[in-house]
Amino acid sequence: MRKPQRRGGTMAMEKSSSKYRTQFWYVAMASFLLWLVLLYLFSSSAKTVHNHERLFRQENIIDLPVENVPQNNESDEAPVVVSEDISVDNSTLPVSVDSSSVDQMSEDKKVVADLVEELEKERVENEKKRVENEKKRADSGIISGRSSRARRGHRESRKARSSGRVEADKKRVRRNDEEETKVENSDQENHQSSDKEPNFFESKNYVEPKKEQVDDNDEDFEDKKGKESENDGSDNDLQGDNTSEEVSQPKTQRNYASNNITSKAKNRVDSKRNQPKKDQNVTLRPIETRRNDPCKGKYVYMHEVPSLFNEELLKNCWTLSRWTDMCELTSNFGLGPRLPNVEGVSGWYATNQFTLEVIFHNRMKQYKCLTKNSSLASAVYVPYYPGLDLMRFLWGPFPSMRDAAALDLMKWLRESREWKRMNGRDHFMVAGRTTWDFMRTPENESDWGNRLMILPEVRNMTMLLIESSPWNYHGFAVPYPTYFHPSTYAEIIQWQMRMRRINRRYLFSFVGAPRPNLGDSIRTEIMDQCKASKRKCKLLECVSGSQKCYKPDQIMKFFLSSTFCLQPPGDSYTRRSTFDSILAGCIPVFFHPGSAYAQYIWHLPKDVGKYSVFIPKKNVKEGKVSIENVLSRIPRTRVFAMREQVIRLIPRLMYFNPWSKSEDTGRFEDAFDVAVEGVLQRVEGLRKRIEEGNEEIFDFPEKYSWKYNVFGNVEKHEWDSYFNRP
Numbered sequence: 001m002r003k004p005q006r007r008g009g010t011m012a013m014e015k016s017s018s019k020y021r022t023q024f025w026y027v028a029m030a031s032f033l034l035w036l037v038l039l040y041l042f043s044s045s046a047k048t049v050h051n052h053e054r055l056f057r058q059e060n061i062i063d064l065p066v067e068n069v070p071q072n073n074e075s076d077e078a079p080v081v082v083s084e085d086i087s088v089d090n091s092t093l094p095v096s097v098d099s100s101s102v103d104q105m106s107e108d109k110k111v112v113a114d115l116v117e118e119l120e121k122e123r124v125e126n127e128k129k130r131v132e133n134e135k136k137r138a139d140s141g142i143i144s145g146r147s148s149r150a151r152r153g154h155r156e157s158r159k160a161r162s163s164g165r166v167e168a169d170k171k172r173v174r175r176n177d178e179e180e181t182k183v184e185n186s187d188q189e190n191h192q193s194s195d196k197e198p199n200f201f202e203s204k205n206y207v208e209p210k211k212e213q214v215d216d217n218d219e220d221f222e223d224k225k226g227k228e229s230e231n232d233g234s235d236n237d238l239q240g241d242n243t244s245e246e247v248s249q250p251k252t253q254r255n256y257a258s259n260n261i262t263s264k265a266k267n268r269v270d271s272k273r274n275q276p277k278k279d280q281n282v283t284l285r286p287i288e289t290r291r292n293d294p295c296k297g298k299y300v301y302m303h304e305v306p307s308l309f310n311e312e313l314l315k316n317c318w319t320l321s322r323w324t325d326m327c328e329l330t331s332n333f334g335l336g337p338r339l340p341n342v343e344g345v346s347g348w349y350a351t352n353q354f355t356l357e358v359i360f361h362n363r364m365k366q367y368k369c370l371t372k373n374s375s376l377a378s379a380v381y382v383p384y385y386p387g388l389d390l391m392r393f394l395w396g397p398f399p400s401m402r403d404a405a406a407l408d409l410m411k412w413l414r415e416s417r418e419w420k421r422m423n424g425r426d427h428f429m430v431a432g433r434t435t436w437d438f439m440r441t442p443e444n445e446s447d448w449g450n451r452l453m454i455l456p457e458v459r460n461m462t463m464l465l466i467e468s469s470p471w472n473y474h475g476f477a478v479p480y481p482t483y484f485h486p487s488t489y490a491e492i493i494q495w496q497m498r499m500r501r502i503n504r505r506y507l508f509s510f511v512g513a514p515r516p517n518l519g520d521s522i523r524t525e526i527m528d529q530c531k532a533s534k535r536k537c538k539l540l541e542c543v544s545g546s547q548k549c550y551k552p553d554q555i556m557k558f559f560l561s562s563t564f565c566l567q568p569p570g571d572s573y574t575r576r577s578t579f580d581s582i583l584a585g586c587i588p589v590f591f592h593p594g595s596a597y598a599q600y601i602w603h604l605p606k607d608v609g610k611y612s613v614f615i616p617k618k619n620v621k622e623g624k625v626s627i628e629n630v631l632s633r634i635p636r637t638r639v640f641a642m643r644e645q646v647i648r649l650i651p652r653l654m655y656f657n658p659w660s661k662s663e664d665t666g667r668f669e670d671a672f673d674v675a676v677e678g679v680l681q682r683v684e685g686l687r688k689r690i691e692e693g694n695e696e697i698f699d700f701p702e703k704y705s706w707k708y709n710v711f712g713n714v715e716k717h718e719w720d721s722y723f724n725r726p
Helices: 002-055 073-077 097-139 142-193 203-232 244-273 311-315 352-366 388-389 400-414 417-422 456-460 489-501 523-532 552-560 578-583 615-623 627-632 636-653 669-689 703-712
Strands: 300-302 380-383 427-434 463-467 475-477 507-511 537-540 562-567 586-590
Touching: 097 586, 300 352, 311 388, 352 388, 352 427, 352 463, 352 669, 380 669, 388 400, 388 427, 388 489, 400 456, 417 669, 463 669, 475 669, 489 636, 507 523, 507 552, 507 627, 523 537, 523 627, 537 552, 552 578, 562 578, 562 627, 578 586, 578 636, 586 636, 636 669
Parallel strands: 300 380, 380 427, 427 463, 463 475, 507 537, 507 562, 562 586
Antiparallel strands: none
């Protein structure tokens, strides 16, 4: 029993000894680490002391070459600063020293060295000239009295130069004191005005130093000129005792002028550094390019707006609409899902009319004259999706949310350099909705839409919409997106040829729904007349529960089988059906000039009778006209000519596939190309009026905008009754 106990005691002793050894090593390691820390602190402190010792070495002390400078109160209080230089080399000074004091010391040392070197050079030159003059006088038999007089004058000139240096140094001391006071005051003023909004149109601080520099250069030039003239007549000047003062005077003036230039140059740099950054070369016109540049006058710059205004809307497409799958409709660059071929031609998509802004943005990315240099651009495109942005909150209870993104974008644009060039008059933007969705007035906050179109910034821009207001300066209509988006020249030609050969069974047709709640609507009368002409009219009534009106193939079949397609106003003046029918080669029939003639002024011909038929809305409403009789009386030859004109218009009224190349579509221009050309022409007109100094950009009332855009004047017209505002 005892042996196990002894063994247990031995094990206990071994455990305690190992424990002590472990503790000993812990203490040793801690002591070693503490020693390293103390060693590091000692070395760093020694380095700091060494740096401070270098700061006060004799080589960093500047001795001014001033003789007999009287000591006064001003010189005791303020340090003597000879000059300041713009470029400073402070590599020899320690890093820990204040940068301003180091720069000042190195600048003074450099300037003093330059002055001493310049004085020494001039002394050597004068000595050489004196020796040469003495030799000349000795050769020509000049008596020694003159030479002694010259030597006496030279000694007197030395005294004058020394006294001149003393006076110049006094002036420099006083001047530097004044400049330091001015710099301190200017620093205080800059600090006080830093919280204020900078005025980018004040350039006085930038112009005045330039004027001072010119004056200094003029003085320096006069001094040099005087010195040269005096040196040329040195032989004659030696006859008088005052010549030495006249010769030495330009040197003192030149030294003072050089110091003055350097100090003013430094002040000019400081004032320019404190000035707000502004492009002084901003002009109304873009930079000129070479004469044979195919994009001259056509360059467009696209703003890189935050993704909040476009890409993030597409990423969160499920939030855009409560009833429609916008994720599917915004696919394929905004074209929507691909559809089967129609009449043997490919390039068909189920495109939604509200995705125009997405299609336009993707087409702009492939624009042949798109530039990343805004100074070359004749117009600036803002890739914002206002229609999709509004769609999220259009039926919500908070109207302010509809305006939030638009207001943020306007603030972002105002701060851009491109905006300041013409105050936004060269900017344009696209919306895939009618103008009435963006004209909510502040008095009616609970009304429909938002306030985008009435914002001051947007009123300066060019706004492209699927329907514009006839009474606005800045709104212009572009075609609705259709279902056909060809990618090649062959697809366009193939479709046009197919429209020329197709057999049309019906005289006219109408696709739409009645508007019983609208008192001035004529849709009910049109549908009644169509029903009365069963053999000549084909009607597709879009009532609740009918799915044919939402199927592209069904709609196109109706238009392909008709010669004329009726396009009465609905909730607004325009209809997407107008462009679907033209795409099918069907001649449109309008009842209001605001449905097309006063809208799509860039895309449709001025001669409206070549491609369409106009029947006054009032006559249909009052039952004074039969649509069937009016259309039946049109001669067949004229019908063929009108249809040919409509078929030729097809490329201008549709949007090519965004990723189709310009060489693939050949000579054809689509609705995008025509719209961009219209924007460029409008911006150029505004630019000319601004350059001419016209106080008013537009010389006609805004309510006559439709008339000026269509006819170029505001004289009385037969359409006035259609656009008279209540």
